[in-house]
Amino acid sequence: MNMTEQAPPSLDLTSGQKKSLRSLGHHLEPVVHVGKEGFSPALLKSMDAALKAHELIKIKLGQNCPVERNAAGPELARMSGAALVQVIGRMILLFRPNPELSQGKRIVV
Template identity: 45%
Template sequence: MLTGKQKRYLRSEAHHLKAIFQVGKEGVSANQIKGIDDALEAQELIKVKILESCPDDVNSVAVELSMHTKAEVVQIIGRTIVFYRHSPQGIYRLP
């Protein structure tokens, strides 16, 4: 569980990042979960964009992805979700 101070730090680090995954009209698929899991292992901090055509709401997608990838939801802003999962070779040192 991330503290408020850690979330603030990660939000500031994620500000300049581009969304590297999109969830569209098919919803969350097993392929997307695997890709997001791999991206979290490599980068620790990623953004996922939820398209308007997605049948699920943003909060349910965030919960589903965080459960399957064991990642923390740092922020939900609009239709963009920021995820974080610590990686041993990662670059982020949390306060």
């Protein structure tokens, strides 16, 4: 997805669902890193691929990231059509269900 395309609507999660996802995401390593280029088309493509493969991903904002960390989480969630689960410091946790994943790999919230 490039930045000019219309992003799918973001998901709304209950507080209980967010709590469950936070516990699942606690031990995850970041799979996407945002650097000095900010929200580039390459970043959005890798984030989309990671969400398709894992449903729940952790994103790390680098020191040189031009986007304010408090604004980055909601913006990344909006652009990817994912739900913002948590922002702690420079770490962002996003969730987007993928019905195409096998039952054993899907996250049920």
